[in-house]
Amino acid sequence: MTRATTTARRTVTLQQRPAARVRRRRLPVWAQSLALLVVLLAVWEAFSGRLVDPFYLPAPSAIADALAESAVAGTLWANLWTTVQETAIGFLIGALAALVAGIVFGRSPRVAAVLDPFLVALNATPRVALAPLFVVWFGIGFLSKVILVITMVFFIVFYNTFQGVRSVDATYLRVATVMGASQRQIFRTVILPAATPLIVLGLKLSIPFALIGAVIGEFIASSAGLGYQIKLASNTYDTAGTMAGIFVLMVVAVLIDLVLNRIARRVLFWQPESTERTTNTL
Amino acid sequence: MSIPREPLIELVGVSRSFGRGAGRVVAVRDLDLTVGEGEIITVVGPSGCGKSTLLNMLARLDEPDAGELRFRGRPAAEADVEIGYVTQSDSLFPWRTLLANVEYPLEIRGVPKAERRERAMALLARVGLAGFENHLPRQLSGGMRQRGNIVRALVYEPDIVLMDEPFGALDAQTRLLQQRQLQDICAEERTTVVFITHDLQEAILLGDRVVVMTARPGSIKLVREVGIDRPRDLDHIHEQPRFQHLVTELWDALRDEVLRAAPAVAS
Structure with missing residues (x-):
């Protein structure tokens, strides 16, 4: 007691x-x-400037100066807009195509089985290695970047959608069937909502890769974009300018991530709160 | 004496096996059973006796490979009967609120919104879930979810309700409450129920007739009329001589099958 x-x-x-x-x-x-x-x-x-040569590691104030300079000149905004457009358009097309393909494949195991080896091979190919080819095919402009972004986004969204559609709990399907739902109704009211968590995860994971695709495309050959601005600065040994560009990319990635997490929480309101966060590979 | 009923479900020599060649497993063999309109049939048997196979065929998710299954005298595939299905684990859609889950079968039937809301709410209130209609399944207890499951299977007034050990995962007290609720609802709606359980006492206290199945390949070992008047007093039914007699008789039958099934389970 x-x-x-x-x-x-x-x-x-x-x-x-x-x-x-x-x-x-x-x-x-x-x-x-x-x-x-x-x-x-x-x-x-x-x-910076005392222990390390500012040429290698410019002080934050120098980076801020470089940033302000290109912002005032307007080049920052133009380049930012180009990169954001490439990323967004490539992402939308790639994600949409991947959603459709993922659903079709997920619904017909036959198609999935026949095309599987091709997909594995394509996915295993480093997309970055394709970038020079895309420049030859689609020019140094907007299009080659968008295509590169599409190839980066497609597989991530595709595999997640496919998995999501395939791994719907069989009990839900049985229950809906017995209750009298048609195939179409089952797809709309059971398979799609059940697949949403994985689809959203795929979309979230693919966005940083979309940004990577755009920037790499710009590194290889371009006349606009943040990748172009960074490359230009580094070519002239302007480390402050380079780091200013990297800083802007970082901010863009973080903002996209914030927006995405907010949307994801909205869409997946029915899922228990998770502490999981998007891993940003930039 | 029970009142003769119109046959709703007829199984005539129904068999079902899975796999081919040496790996072929006969799940159920030569099932003969007639279930009348408004009757509550409970099925007990050792694990792996093909209870789920039977239920899947009744749910028309699967077909017998021999024999015939008829609903109201017509082959199962053509029969115009609606079936409700309560699964062993709770299967409310986690992305829908409780109310939206219960409305689901009405929604796919195109019932107008106001009417389906009214019907769903009325049933939810009957099982004590009023006030929880806007909760998501994950915000409800296991017992509440299973009640939601049952209500969803009843809301479109199906001709037959199939229940696959619906109370198996619940604690004893919750189970007792749910058994009582189920009895009340079934008595009122005169629903035909095929109720699968591994709990012999539950089978007797809920069923009009109890079916005992043999170990695999599952066939019907015996069928007993419970013959205890309804509404039954579930709190004191255990003291009735008829109940005790049935428990002893059915357990004797079931025990042999459980023992026969046990080595197979262990190997």
């Missing part, structure tokens, strides 16, 4: 104390992140 009471009291104090301490002493997480950022930038600023 006494022992039980003591244990109970101890449990209570153990649970309460750290919580109280957190509330009293710690800043909110975002403030801590911000503080860390400020410290890192200050250290970087102090090192």
Whole structure:
């Protein structure tokens, strides 16, 4: 009896104390992140030009200057717009084609089996290696980048859609069939919603790759875009300009990720909250 | 004495096997059974006795490869009967709220929105789920989900409701409450039910007749009329001599089959 009471009291104090301490002493997480950022930038600023040659590692202030310069000149916005367009258009076409293909394949195992080796081979081919070929075929302009983005996006979305359509819990299909749903109704009301989590995951995973595709396309041959701007700066040993371009790409990727997570949470309202976050491969 | 009923389900020499050659497994063999309109048939048998195979054929998800299955005198595929199906595990669509799940069968039948809402809400209220209609399945307890499952199978007033161990995963108290609710609803709607269970007592307290199946290949070992008047007092039914007699008799029959099935399960 006494022992039980003591244990109970101890449990209570153990649970309460750290919580109280957190509330009293710690800043909110975002403030801590911000503080860390400020410290890192200050250290970087102090090192650059003193311990490290600013040619290799320009100070944050120098990068900000380069950024401001190209923003004022307007080149930043033009290049940003080009890259965003290539990414968005390539993503939309690639994702749409992949959705249709994934659904068709998922619904007809025969087609899937026949085409599977081709898909495996195509998917195994490093898409980056195709980029020079695309330049020859589609020119150095907009089109070759869009095509490269499509090839990057397609397989990721395709495989996720295919898996999503194939792995619908058989119980749901049986129940719907017995309740009298037609094949079309089953597709619309059971297969599609059940496949949505994987489809959304595929879309989320593919966006960073879409951006990679656009930038690599621009590296190889182009006259516009953030990749072009970065390449131009590095060709002239302008490390501050290069890093400014990289910084903009980073911001774009983070923004896209934020928007996507918000949309995903909307669409997948019925799924338990997950702490999973998109891995950004940029 | 039970009132003679119009036959709704007729199984005549129904067999079903799976696989080919040496791997061929006969799941059920020579099933003969007639289920009358409004009758509640419970089926017990050792695991692997083909209960699910039987249920799948009744659900028209599968066809017998010998014998005949008829609904109201017509071959199963052509018969104009609607079937409700309650699965062992809860199978509410996780992307729909409880209400939208219960409305689902009405929705695919094109029932107008106001009417399907009204019918779904009425049934949900009957099983004590009013106030939870806008919850998602994952926000409900296991017992609530299974009640939702049953309500979804009843809302379109099917001719036959098939239940595959619907209470198997529930704790004892929840199960008792659900058995009582099921009995009330079935009595009121005069629904024909084929109820599969591994729980002999449940089979007796819910069924008009109890079917005991043999170990694989599953066939019908015996069928017993329960003969206890409805509405049954589920709290005290265990004290009735008729109930105790049935438990003993059916358990004797079932035990042999369970023992026959056990080595097969172990190997």
